[in-house]
Amino acid sequence: xxxxxxxxxxxxxxxxxxxxxxxxxxxxxxxxxxxxxxxxxxxxxxxxxxxxxxxxxxxxxxxxxxxxxxxxxxxxxxxxxxxxxxxxxxxxxxxxxxxxxxxxxxxxxxxxxxxxxxxxxxxxxxxxxxxxxxxxxxxxxxxxxxxxxxxxxxxxxxxx
Amino acid sequence: xxxxxxxxxxxxxxxxxxxxxxxxxxxxxxxxxxxxxxxxxxxxxxxxxxxxxxxxxxxxxxxxxxxxxxxxxxxxxxxxxxxxxxxxxxxxxxxxxxxxxxxxxxxxxxxxxxxxxxxxxxxxxxxxxxxxxxxxxxxxxxxxxxxxx
Numbered sequence: 173x174x175x176x177x178x179x180x181x182x183x184x185x186x187x188x189x190x191x192x193x194x195x196x197x198x199x200x201x202x203x204x205x206x207x208x209x210x211x212x213x214x215x216x217x218x219x220x221x222x223x224x225x226x227x228x229x230x231x232x233x234x235x236x237x238x239x240x241x242x243x244x245x246x247x248x249x250x251x252x253x254x255x256x257x258x259x260x261x262x263x264x265x266x267x268x269x270x271x272x273x274x275x276x277x278x279x280x281x282x283x284x285x286x287x288x289x290x291x292x293x294x295x296x297x298x299x300x301x302x303x304x305x306x307x308x309x310x311x312x313x314x315x316x317x318x319x320x321x322x323x324x325x326x327x328x329x330x331x332x
Numbered sequence: 333x334x335x336x337x338x339x340x341x342x343x344x345x346x347x348x349x350x351x352x353x354x355x356x357x358x359x360x361x362x363x364x365x366x367x368x369x370x371x372x373x374x375x376x377x378x379x380x381x382x383x384x385x386x387x388x389x390x391x392x393x394x395x396x397x398x399x400x401x402x403x404x405x406x407x408x409x410x411x412x413x414x415x416x417x418x419x420x421x422x423x424x425x426x427x428x429x430x431x432x433x434x435x436x437x438x439x440x441x442x443x444x445x446x447x448x449x450x451x452x453x454x455x456x457x458x459x460x461x462x463x464x465x466x467x468x469x470x471x472x473x474x475x476x477x478x479x480x481x
Contacts, residue, residue: 192479192480195479196475196476196478196479196480197472199475200471200472200475200476203358203471203474203475204468204471204472206358206362207361207362207364207365207366207369207467207471208365208366208369208464209366210362210363210366211362211363211365211366211367211368211369211370212366212370212379214363214366214367214395215366215367215370215392224391224392225380225383225388225391227383227387228380228382228383229382232380232381232382232383233380236379236380236381237379237380240373240378240379319359322355322358322359322362323355323359325358326351326354326355326358327351327355330347330351
C-alpha cells in the first residue's frame with residue numbers, strides 16, 4: 173500500500189488523476205486502441221483459423237498488420253501505465269486488475285511459445301494445404317486471452 | 333415504458349447483468365469499429381495491400397453488422413437502465429449525433445468509395461480519415477459521458 177501511495181503521489185500522476193480533461197482523454201485513447209488494433213488481432217486470428225481473408229496469404233495478413241499492432245500495443249501499455257499508476261492505491265488491491273495483468277503476461281508468453289511454429293513461420297503455413305492444428309489452437313487461445321483482457325479491464329471498475 | 337422498467341430492473345437488480353451488458357458493449361464496439369478500420373487502413377494503403385478495399389469490405393462486413401447489432405442492443409439496454417442519468421448528460425446527445433453521422437457515412441459514402449473501381453487516391457484517403465475520425469469521436473463520446481456532468 174505504501175508503495176502504491178508513493179507511486180500515485182508523484183506530482184504529475186496526482187495532477188493527472190485529478191485532471192478533468194487529460195484523464196478521460198487518455199482513457200479514450202486506451203479504448204480507441206482496443207477497437208483499432210483489436211480488429212487487427214481478430215483479423216489475424218480469423219485468418220489463421222481459415223475463416224476469412226482467404227484470398228490473402230497468412231504471411232500478408234500477419235506481416236502487414238504487425239507494425240500497426242506493435243504501435244497499438246505500445247500506445248495501450250503507455251496509456252494503461254499512466255491510468256494505473258495515477259490511481260495506484262485503487263488498483264493495487266483490485267483482483268480484476270491483477271487478473272488483467274496476469275492475462276497480459278500470458279499474452280506475451282503466448283507470442284513467444286507460438287513464435288517459431290506460427291508467427292515467424294507464415295510462409296511455410298501458406299505452402300501447407302491445410303492449416304495445422306497447433307496454428308488453430310494458437311488463434312483460439314489468442315482470442316480467448318484478448319476477450320479475457322478487455323472483460324477484466326471493464327470489471328476493474330466493479331470492485332470496491 | 334413497461335419494457336423500459338423491466339430492462340432497468342434486470343440490469344439494476346443483478347449486478348453482473350449491467351457488467352455483462354458493458355462488456356458486450358465494449359466487445360461489440362471493438363469488433364465493429366475494428367473491422368471498419370481494417371477497410372480504412374486498406375484505403376490508406378497501410379496494410380493488406382494485396383487485396384482491394386472492396387474485397388476487404390466484403391470480408392469484414394458480416395462481422396461489422398453482427399458487432400453493430402450487439403453494440404446497439406447492449407447500448408440500448410444500458411441507456412434504458414439509467415434513462416434519467418443519460419437524459420441530463422450533456423455529452424450523451426453529442427455521442428448520439430456522432431454515432432448517427434458515423435453510421436450514415438459508413439453505409440453511404442464509405443461503402444461507395446471502398447467498392448469503387450480505381451477510386452482516386454485522394455478520395456480514398458479522405459474518406460478513410462473521415463471514417464476513422466467519426467468512429468474515434470464516438471468512442472471519446474462514450475468515455476466522456478462518464479466524466480463530464
